[in-house]
Amino acid sequence: MKNFLILIFCLICGMTAKAEELQLKSPDGKLLVTVSDANGRPTYQVSYNGIPFLKSSPLGLITNIGDFSKEMTLQPDARFGTVDETYSLPTIKQSKVHYTANEAVFSFSQEGRTAYDVIFRVSNRDVAFRYKVYPKKQTLCCIVKQEATGFVFPDGTTTFLCPQSKPMGGFARTSPSYETSYKADDAMGKNGWGEGYSFPCLFRNNDKGWILISETGVDSQYCGSRLLGHENGLYTIGFPQEGEMNGNGTSAPGLALPGETPWRTITLGETLAPITETTVAFDLVKPLYEPSRQYQYGRGSWSWIIGMDGSTNYEEQLRYIDFTAAMGYQSLLVDALWDTQIGRDRIEKLATYGAGKGVGLYLWYNSNGYWNDAPQSPRGIMDRAITRRKEMKWMQSIGIRGIKVDFFGGDKQMTMQLYEDILVDANEYGLLVIFHGCTLPRGWERMYPNFAASEAVLASENLHFSQGSCDAEAFNACLHPFIRNAVGNMDFGGSALNKYYNAKNEPRGSRRITSDVFALATAVLFQSAVQHFALAPNNLTDAPAWAVDFMKQVPTTWDETRFIDGYPGKYVIVARRHGDKWYIAGVNAQKEAVKVKISLSMLSSGTEVQLYTDNELLQGSLKGMKLNKKSEIQLSIPCNGGVLIVN
Numbered sequence: 001m002k003n004f005l006i007l008i009f010c011l012i013c014g015m016t017a018k019a020e021e022l023q024l025k026s027p028d029g030k031l032l033v034t035v036s037d038a039n040g041r042p043t044y045q046v047s048y049n050g051i052p053f054l055k056s057s058p059l060g061l062i063t064n065i066g067d068f069s070k071e072m073t074l075q076p077d078a079r080f081g082t083v084d085e086t087y088s089l090p091t092i093k094q095s096k097v098h099y100t101a102n103e104a105v106f107s108f109s110q111e112g113r114t115a116y117d118v119i120f121r122v123s124n125r126d127v128a129f130r131y132k133v134y135p136k137k138q139t140l141c142c143i144v145k146q147e148a149t150g151f152v153f154p155d156g157t158t159t160f161l162c163p164q165s166k167p168m169g170g171f172a173r174t175s176p177s178y179e180t181s182y183k184a185d186d187a188m189g190k191n192g193w194g195e196g197y198s199f200p201c202l203f204r205n206n207d208k209g210w211i212l213i214s215e216t217g218v219d220s221q222y223c224g225s226r227l228l229g230h231e232n233g234l235y236t237i238g239f240p241q242e243g244e245m246n247g248n249g250t251s252a253p254g255l256a257l258p259g260e261t262p263w264r265t266i267t268l269g270e271t272l273a274p275i276t277e278t279t280v281a282f283d284l285v286k287p288l289y290e291p292s293r294q295y296q297y298g299r300g301s302w303s304w305i306i307g308m309d310g311s312t313n314y315e316e317q318l319r320y321i322d323f324t325a326a327m328g329y330q331s332l333l334v335d336a337l338w339d340t341q342i343g344r345d346r347i348e349k350l351a352t353y354g355a356g357k358g359v360g361l362y363l364w365y366n367s368n369g370y371w372n373d374a375p376q377s378p379r380g381i382m383d384r385a386i387t388r389r390k391e392m393k394w395m396q397s398i399g400i401r402g403i404k405v406d407f408f409g410g411d412k413q414m415t416m417q418l419y420e421d422i423l424v425d426a427n428e429y430g431l432l433v434i435f436h437g438c439t440l441p442r443g444w445e446r447m448y449p450n451f452a453a454s455e456a457v458l459a460s461e462n463l464h465f466s467q468g469s470c471d472a473e474a475f476n477a478c479l480h481p482f483i484r485n486a487v488g489n490m491d492f493g494g495s496a497l498n499k500y501y502n503a504k505n506e507p508r509g510s511r512r513i514t515s516d517v518f519a520l521a522t523a524v525l526f527q528s529a530v531q532h533f534a535l536a537p538n539n540l541t542d543a544p545a546w547a548v549d550f551m552k553q554v555p556t557t558w559d560e561t562r563f564i565d566g567y568p569g570k571y572v573i574v575a576r577r578h579g580d581k582w583y584i585a586g587v588n589a590q591k592e593a594v595k596v597k598i599s600l601s602m603l604s605s606g607t608e609v610q611l612y613t614d615n616e617l618l619q620g621s622l623k624g625m626k627l628n629k630k631s632e633i634q635l636s637i638p639c640n641g642g643v644l645i646v647n
C-alpha cells in the first residue's frame, strides 16, 4: 500500500512538474540541439535535417559541493548569441578559418541556486558544449568527482574506436599513450578492454551519416577524458584511471569557481566531409600566450626510425644532416640516447654544422620523472622547471630548433600541467615542442603557439617493430584522416621509401608491403606542420627519382582541406591546397582495387596535372595529363597502393 501511494505521488508530481525544453539551431538551420530537464535530469539531443543523431543524452556533474546530475531545473530564460570569428593558424589543416556558430547559455539550478550553465555552440557541422560551474556561497573551488555527460546513439550505430589502455602497462609501464588498434564498423555495447576508448571516437549512424566525438580546450585547468561504453547506445565521459602516472595525482579534476570545463565536441553530417574538414578543435579555444618568436615549421628526417638506438651517434647524425640538406629539408630529429652516445659538446658541433647547411636540430627527451620505468636518457630534465629551464637555456644558446618529449602515460590534471609547463618554458626559450608516447592534443595547436605535434597514434615505429603493423599499414592509413588526424596534428614519422626497415635496406626484419606512391600519398594524408619523414640517405639512390623528387617538394602546411571520397578502414581520398597548388592523395586498404571517378571541381578543365599511380603489381609511375571538360578523372587504386594528383 505504501509503495502504491508513493507511485501515485510520483505520477502526480511527474504530471504537474513542467519540463522545460529549449532549442538551438545551426546558422543553416539543419543542426538542432534540444535541451531539457524532464524528471529533473538535464539532457540534450541532436538531430540533423530532422534525423536523430544523438538521442536524449545525459548532462550534469557530480561534485564534492553537490550532485548536479539530478533534481535540476532548466531556467526558461536562456541567453542566445552568435559567434563570428576569423583566425589564422598555419599549423593545421586550413590556414585561415572563418568560424560562425549560434550560441546559447542554458542555466540549470538546484534548490533555487544556479549550479551551472551549459554553454552550447552550434555551427553547420559541429555541436560543442561545456559547463560553467558557479560558486556555492563561500565555496570557491570544487572537485568534479564524475561527469554524467554522455552520448546516446541511435540503434544500429556502428563504431570505429580504439581502446584506452590500462595504466602502467606497455613498454616500461608507460601506458596509456593512445597507441592501440582500431576496430572498424564494430557493434555498440562494448567498453574496449574494460577502460573505454581514446578520443576522438567515430560512429556511423546507420546509412544516415557520421559522428565524431572528441574534446578540446583541455589544459592544466582540467583532466583529459575518455569515452566509456555502456548498454543501449550510451557512452559517457570517463576521467583518467586512478593508476595512471603510477597512482600519483588525482583522477578527479579540481576546478576554481566560477570555472569552465573543456568543450565536448560532436562533429557530424551525412558524409565524412564535415569530419575530414572540421576545425572545431581550434575554433573553440584561444591562444594562451604570445609566441616568443616566429616559429619555423617544415620537414626533416630522423635516423632512429630506420637505424634505431645505435644510429644516435655523431657520424650517423652528420650523414643525416647532409641527407636532410640534400632533400632541401629544414630539420633533423636526434632521438633518444644522444646525451650518452654523442654528448653535449658534440651536439653543439652538430648544431653548428647543421646551421651551416640550413638544418636545425630537434633533441629527444624522456618526460620522467617518477612515473614510469622508461630507461632511455636524457631523463630527469623535463619533469621539473629547475632542470628543464637550465637545459632549454643551453639549447637556445646553441640554436636548437625544438624538442621531442616522450613517455607520458596519462590524462590526469597533473599530467596536463606537465605538458603545459613544458610548452610554456619552451616558448620562453624559442623552442618548438613535439610530444610522443602521449595523449591527444586537444586544441593545443592554437592554445600553445610553439606546439608542433603529438604522436597519440600507432605511429611509424610500429612498422619497424612488427610485420603485423606493416600488414595493417593501409587499413590504419584509411582511418586517420577521419579520426585521429581530424582533430589535431599527428606526428607519424612515416613515408618510408625503404623496402625493409633496416639501414642497409636488405631483406630482413619488417618489410613494407605498401607502394611508393602510397608512401608519397601519406605525406599529404597525414597532416602535421612539422614532419620528420622516415626517409634514409640510401633512398637518394635506391628509390625512384620521381618519388624522391616528390618528397623534396611536398609541403607540410595547408591552406585548405577537402574530403573527396572514402570509407574508414577501406580507402580514402583527400585534397589539400598549399598556395595555388592542390595535392589530391588517396590510398586503398581493400583487397580489390578501388575504382572511382572523382570530380576535381577545384581545378578548371584543361589544367595540366601530374598523376602518380600504381599498377596491379604496385609499381608506381608518374605521367602528365590534361583534365577533361568536367575536370573528372577515373582512378584505380590497388590494394596497398596509392594515387596522387598535383597541378
Ligand code: CA
Residues within 6 Å of the ligand: 179, 436, 437, 455, 459, 461
Ligand atoms: Ca610511441
